[in-house]
Amino acid sequence: KACTPNYSPGRGWPCFNTDPMLKRDGFEDILEERRNSSDLKYALRCYAPVLYKGVTPCKANMLKNIVLQSDQLHYVINQVSQESGEAPDIIQEEASVILEEMAHRLQISTVRFFAFALSKAFKTLFQHVCVNEEGIQRLQQAIQEHPVVLLPSHRSYMDFLLMSYILYTYDLALPVIAAGMDFMGMKFVGEMLRMSGAFFIRRSFGGDKLYWAVFSEYVKTMLRNGFAPIEFFLEGTRSRTCKSLTPKLGLLNIVIEPFFKGEVFDVNLVPVSISYERILEESLYARELLGVPKPKESTSGLLKARRILSEDYGSIHVYFGQPVSVRSLAQGKVNRSTYNLFPRHIPRKPMEETQSFVNDTAYRIVRLQEDNMVLKPWVLMASLLLQNLEGLELSVLTEQTVWLRGLALSYAAFLDWPDHAPTAKVVSSSLALHRGLACVSGGRVSLVVGEPLGPVTPEEALFNRAVSVLSCASYRNQVLHVFLRPAMLAVAMHTAASSKKNEVYNCFSFLWDMFSNDFILCPGDIVQDFEEACYLLVKTGAVQMPQQDIVMTDIGQPTLSFFNGLLEPFLQGYQVVCRYLCEEASEGLTEKQYIPAVRSFAYSVLCVFTGNLRCYEVLSSDMQKNALAALLRGKLPTQKALLARL
Secondary structure, three states: OOOOOOOOOOOOOOOOOOOOOOOOOOOEEOHHHHHOOOHHHHHOOOOOOOOHHHOOOOOHHHHHHHHHOOHHHHHHHHHHHHHHOOOHHHHHHHHHHHHHHHOOOOOHHHHHHHHHHHHHHHHHHOOEEEEOHHHHHHHHHHHHHOOEEEEEOOOOOHHHHHHHHHHHHOOOOOOEEEEEHHHHOOOOHHHHHHOOOEEEEOOOOOOOHHHHHHHHHHHHHHHHHOOOOEEOOOOOOOOOOOOOOOOOOHHHHHHHHHHHOOOOOOOEEEEEEEEEOOOOOHHHHHHHHOOOOOOOOOHHHHHHHHHHHHOOOOEEEEEEOOOEEHHHHHOOOOOHHHHHHOOOOOOOOOOHHHHHHHHHHHHHHHHHHHHOOOEOHHHHHHHHHOOOOOOEEHHHHHHHHHHHHHHHHHOOOOEOOOOOOOHHHHHHHHHHHOOOOEEEEOOEEEEOOOOOOOOOOHHHHHHHHHHHHHHHHHHHHHHHHHHHHHHHHHHHHHHOOOOEHHHHHHHHHHHHHHOOOOOOOOOOOHHHHHHHHHHHHHHOOOEEOOOOEOEEOOOOHHHHHHHHHHHHHHHHHHHHHHHHHHHOOOOOOOHHHHHHHHHHHHHHHHHHOOOOOOOHHHHOHHHHHHHHHHHHHOOHHHHHHHHHHO
């Protein structure tokens, strides 16, 4: 199917936006009122949210009792008892301990404390916190009708605090939030998070059948009874690259299952897009990707981080998307009658059609998150600077940013560009906010590289340069979803043996498969994505399609050149990984050994070929893992041969 503007991917889905004329919701700055009124009065105000079908809020102890007395948990307890030989009472006690460690203890007094403290912090850190009020109104209606699952994007530790702060501000029911065990170990802070709605889960369950049963029943009990919206991050963890991560399906399976079993009429999934003009963890992320261990979450670490309060982090935009009805999505795709063939309390592995449905739903929710990400001018500037690591004249950067703005808007990017502001002022303001990443010297803009205190080795100099490049790349990555499909087509046109559409499609198909770990490419959408890419490049005059050919137009060179440059770091990175596996890797190499080994090889390649190879991003553990996954997924010799051509 040829992709036309505002093409909808199927029944029940909001449209993916390819129409620049399609209007999105406007925003309100919720900090404006906070700057003009008492924070204490705000924190202590009357808070009386409307709940699902008017249910009475459930006390934490009552919720735990419901879970421990459930038929499903008793069934698993008896199973584990038979397998282990231990008495059911002992297993029941273990389940109670697990639940005690896991469960939230939401208290309004703690919520009010956070409301006060976060008001102070947000006014110091951010110029604006902007929320689409129409999205809030849709959410308010959805909460009253069906159980709601909030699915925010995840780029910062700030995300879940911000979500609760916004819902409290608008007098909506506070969510219960899935949080990693890491936070529970923080003295005082862990318990305060628990009392503001967090419930704590292990990063991995292994084969712990009892833990899984307690966890899943706890989540489903909250969902079935509609006591509060459930919130979790589909990506599972913060994205250190600021690209969307491949969604994790475990929790999504759990919250959808009550609908399949007929325990609830419907479930509303609400994608939420959180966009940061400047990311609090930008340099921390770059160092983590380069192998520096992640700092352990601790109260002392939080106190040391107070120095960020002296920095300006610009604006945040939070966009609550259209609620997505699971009932509408599943119509004609999942046969729910098969769930009537077994008692509901007996755990069952999801059927193939169910798993396929959940997987497709997860990918499309993340696509909706991407579609409503608000992009600032700096992401365009970062994209240009990374293709010109030697720097650009300020006037040239300004001119190219204007050109790229037009291209992004024609592809329906959600761009926040100041109204009526001169372009030169927009560019200078962005450079001032991101002065830690780029600077102007002698009328030339270049990336900032940390100055060493003394003599450094070539590897240390490369590391400092890589920190700068990866930090800047985290902003370029925010716009990749807008340009990805036409960029893959541009590379395919450059690589294909001819201009024949089928030859170009074959190269596009290879790239699509190779990059399916790096980017959100919905399973089964390859033909649609190819047609969308053709449509967008024809629409902007970069290519034309006479008969069965795809050829560049007279004015298409700047666009296709930019798109080729956009994906060049990924292509070069994959090439370096291929070289390592061909030339250096030994048999029996484990995944744990692979990352440091390929990074060491990449350092040596960069030191030797600095003039020809500028792919500092190959030092990123994210790229190394994704490249290996792509090669393992395909036929290795074929992948390597075509990569050599690229």
